[in-house]
Amino acid sequence: MTTPSSTPTSGRTPDSSRPTVVVVGAGFAGLTAARELENAGIDVRIFEARDRIGGRAWTDARLGGHQLEMGATWVHWMQPFVWTEITRYGQEIYPSPDIDQAYWIGDGVVHEGTEHDLDVALTALQERIFEGSRDFFPYPHDPLHVLHDPSTPVELRERFIAADRGGVLDCLRNGEYTQEQIDLADAYWSAGYQGSTATASPLMAKHWASLSDHRSSLMDEQTLRFKLVDGMRGLYEAVASDLAADITLNTAVIEVRHDATSSSVVLADGTVVTADAVVVTVPIGALKNITFVPDLGAEQRALVTDGTNSTGFKIWIKVAGHRSVIAGAPGEHPISLLRSEYFLEDEDATILVGFGSDHTAIDLDDVASAQKAVDVWDAGLAVLDCGGHDWVADRWSGQTWATLRSGQFFEGWKSFHTKRTRLRFAGADFAKGWNGVVVDGAIETGITTARGIIDDLTTPARHAG
Template sequence: MVIERPRVTIVGAGFSGLVAARELEGAGVEVTVLEARDRIGGRAWTEQRLGHTLELGATWVHWMQPFIWTEITRYGQTIYPSPVTENAYWLSGDEVHHGSEAELDAKLERPQAKIFEGSRDFFPYPHDPLHILGSGDDELIARFRAADQGSVLDALRDGDFTQEEIDLADAYWSAGYNGYTASASPLMAKHWASLSDHRLSLLDEQTLRFKLTGGMRGIYEAIAADLRAQIRLNSIVTAVEHDERGAAVTLEDGTVLRSDAVIVTAPLGALARISFTPPLPEKAQEVVEEGFNCTGFKIWIKIKGHHSLIAYAPTGHPIALVRSEYFLDDDTTILVGFGSDHTTIDLDDRDQVDELVKRWRPDLEVVECTGHDWGADPWSGQTWATPRSGQFLEGWSLFRGTQSRLRFAGADWAKGWNGVVVDGAIETGITTARGLIEEFRAMKEA
């Protein structure tokens, strides 16, 4: 069958969906983009709150993240750094420790080096994370598979690491995985290390240092402005039928859109809301039911006075990491924070958050706090994708291809920076769209 002008339906208007639409349109494909929310951007969302422009979702970017850096260059955006803080506080047991950010980083070096062990062997090509499974090295493959089991902190349990070091690593990775460290696959931390030249300092720089001057909105709105495709907001997809010839997408109002392919960019946490016919493969369905490890939250906190600080707390404390981001003219400071469980905190409850912040410094006073509960959001059901034990090998990769015209794209399924930054979303938007373009061309030439 020859398709003269292919049509593709894209579910989701986040970075992945918008980039896929742009790529497809450039090859002459007709595109319709369906978005359940009343806005574009997905888990990137720039908004005015607390008297400042804030990122409720994805925030930090870096020139070593190749896909987002291309978009920053394409649209003439600029970046600026988050501040290096003057004071560091970390909880261990019943004690609050105090030092500089450099001293805190130094204390993390030894446990992090242990957690990163094996990263060079396991990820010789960081953007091809499963490469060694085809290496033929049985001993290495066995070690690789074993490293996907247990907890990210297991490496520290049998050594000579102090409880303070373990608590610091626990706090760091509670924020990094945005979920409980006890269920977090050790392989993700090693993969992040490989994407950062196996250096903790570069990992911190890539994930928590540089922000877009115009906000994430400056990029996702620019991509949308380049599209000819219709972006239909408030369009809730309830069902997707797919076979080797095309797909039919059903909306909540009963409307059915037929096309030659469908790209679903919804996060794993939202896939249970869509009925797939035929069903997803059994292992993929099991991952949907289990969910990823990202059960946490991001919060913005305004406090009285100008305070330059970073603070850590291990499992058992709702907020694992908080740091100063903005110093306002009204003599207030806006902090950004992360924790492992969105059900343990009310992101708008000033009194609760004030009590939590005082665990580090009793003199601090919270004025206001805000955030978006991505875990409770029906169109995300999670924050950035991080794997549970066993899911690095049996998780994201299960959604990379199908035998029909159903495709998945989004940060959850990226080979490189999957989950935590928009780089992975752009990566899969491009690669998924290009795969369909080549398929359509091959059919036309046959």
């Protein structure tokens, strides 16, 4: 595998007797799709707008040279697609640390306790938020099953569609819960949805619950507990090393042309590259950078125009001393969730990871901005350094992970599963399983999308199915 930065010449790969597929993007979806296609004897060309591979998974040296994840971080053996890759490439995992002290803001007051106290307080709220998940998602990796199954009762179908409306915390605003409890749930889901809980589709939280055996403790373990010893870089570079195709970096695709039997892409310098099919792995937030000919469908265009609920950020903060803490604050605060991740004994410091719902509410690289954000807990955290990547402001992502707004679970992402032409989409944003939030969904779609194209190119009569 090579990664030249120069723009290639137009045309197909040298062996014109074999089908050719262009993959747009070299994140996990693009890399796994390319590997699957190559294994089926298809020539692949990969174009990546960034100067690196990995997409929204990016292991980078920050805060004094420490290898930190700017994007995707946690993995788990109950995430089937990423765990297969971890096993395939001999990667190892290790846990995030246990926490000694918890702080949370509720009804304007800072509360203190243990992490267990926080978990107990949150569990009852999560059970209410997850209500209906067993009925709605009997098959978690087929999230629209109840709509497609003709035996689904009309009442259940109507409840499912209704559950995609409103905000994720609406179920708590019925007089049964205190403002402290609502604020606690708001802290959790402002971080989880990476955006306002008022506009966050309630169905997405229920779907995450179904992928976690409907248990909040397991959902936390899957999404916040285990990291890769060699970082995400160890995994995405391992996948890339299995490819024969060149990965052309610093090369943006600005147009995709597609019909029932062929496709082509136009690069930023005007070069046209023809192929039998195109796989676009660009996040929803960056699809506006590409012109599609013919245009996307109405439902797809609406999702691209409206964007997802992902307007937030991830920040790494180094503080003085050994501080084993977790902290939560409702979404009006810059940081909604903060927890210790690395204890630096040689520096007498701790690196914490934080998440918030509004990327404009904090300067990720400014110590004073981070200090002001953590001071809300009055926990004596002295910020030494901080850093992160603003994915929402990044032209090639336009968002963090893709969480869905009210109405988008039913009407948005599924429209990108269309197979009417030789244009296909892959990426965590379009996954049926772990949609948006973790690498597992990206790998899922890379594999399934590639298998669909292989079927098209080897059995042409079925390609319109």
